[in-house]
Amino acid sequence: MLSRIAESLYWIGRYVERAEDTARILDVHLHRMLADPWVDEQTACRSLLGVMGFALAEAAGASDPRSGATRTDGTGGQGAPAGGAPIEGPVSAARVVGLLGLDEHNPSSVVGALAAARENARGARETVSSEMWETLNATWHGLPDARRRVEQQGVHAFFRWVRERCSVLAGLTDATMSRDEGWLFLVLGRSVERVDMTARLLSTHVRAGGSIPSWLTLLRSCGAWETYLRTYRGSLDDRHAAEFLLLDRLFPRSVFAALSSAESCLAELEPDHSRAGVATDAQRIVGRSRTNLEFRGADELMADLGSVLAGLERTCSQVNDAVSRRYFRQTSAVLWVPEAVA
Numbered sequence: 001m002l003s004r005i006a007e008s009l010y011w012i013g014r015y016v017e018r019a020e021d022t023a024r025i026l027d028v029h030l031h032r033m034l035a036d037p038w039v040d041e042q043t044a045c046r047s048l049l050g051v052m053g054f055a056l057a058e059a060a061g062a063s064d065p066r067s068g069a070t071r072t073d074g075t076g077g078q079g080a081p082a083g084g085a086p087i088e089g090p091v092s093a094a095r096v097v098g099l100l101g102l103d104e105h106n107p108s109s110v111v112g113a114l115a116a117a118r119e120n121a122r123g124a125r126e127t128v129s130s131e132m133w134e135t136l137n138a139t140w141h142g143l144p145d146a147r148r149r150v151e152q153q154g155v156h157a158f159f160r161w162v163r164e165r166c167s168v169l170a171g172l173t174d175a176t177m178s179r180d181e182g183w184l185f186l187v188l189g190r191s192v193e194r195v196d197m198t199a200r201l202l203s204t205h206v207r208a209g210g211s212i213p214s215w216l217t218l219l220r221s222c223g224a225w226e227t228y229l230r231t232y233r234g235s236l237d238d239r240h241a242a243e244f245l246l247l248d249r250l251f252p253r254s255v256f257a258a259l260s261s262a263e264s265c266l267a268e269l270e271p272d273h274s275r276a277g278v279a280t281d282a283q284r285i286v287g288r289s290r291t292n293l294e295f296r297g298a299d300e301l302m303a304d305l306g307s308v309l310a311g312l313e314r315t316c317s318q319v320n321d322a323v324s325r326r327y328f329r330q331t332s333a334v335l336w337v338p339e340a341v342a
Helices: 003-035 041-051 093-102 110-122 130-153 155-176 181-208 212-221 225-232 238-247 255-269 281-294 298-303 305-327
Strands: none
Touching: 003 041, 003 093, 003 110, 003 155, 003 181, 003 212, 003 305, 041 093, 041 181, 093 110, 093 130, 093 155, 110 130, 110 155, 130 155, 181 212, 181 238, 181 255, 181 305, 212 225, 212 238, 225 238, 238 255, 238 281, 238 298, 255 281, 255 305, 281 305, 298 305
16 A cells, blocks of 8 residues: 555544544533533633643643644645644633634644545545545535534534534445555554543543543543443442543443554554564554553552553654654655756
């Protein structure tokens, strides 16, 4: 497979997952701010922006895996930093929706991620199925109408539409793509993004001080609330919630399940017949992160949750760099040598 196509498929997986997860997060958090009059809107919005990688004015010097690094988007250019310039002044729910939902120039917003996914699919038309392309293209063409829907029906209708479109695309991907290298790169991108987003969501809980309402919001943001209730018989506490979102083997959005999926994709992409170790840096990074989670107890996770989440975010950044170095095109600037010019 051409590295250009592999890169495009990898970023389609990441961008579609990012659009769906961001829409889900915004929808749940805005509902919470409306339903709970005791929530301070300014504090909640700034916390959400900080977790999602936007640099805030009072912490502009803080390092963040998203706000400080550019990303290749598979189309030959560099993706814009997620955070951009530090955000100053008061932050409202409407401003958060604009930054994380409707900013078409930011690849970490809902609209920007969908546009970037469509652009990558346009460059890989010979690999994605016609149904996948038509779905992404129709979604992209529907974004202007969706923004008008925000004005007429509210943001929740827009976020529901985004989740439905991403779910349609995920279903078509599963139903129409052969389980070849293209499929592996797409699922790898989706899994890496899922680990990153779930880790960032858990960081909102750490910042919120560990209250039960924040766990409820967190589980709903991951689409895990009903599944969690069935698993733990309706018991909601810190230990069970952390165990479910980090360690559950059966829930596909848990960190452990996503890491296992990424590890499986990497193993199939690089069959290793040697007698020692693994073949690539990406496999080593993902494997260490998975085993670090797998053999921790829930109580140990709760005692060290902040550093575990920070390590997961670093893992996603390192895996992205390792995958790019191994499989994707590497371009460098052209150096003009005066002596070579006749």
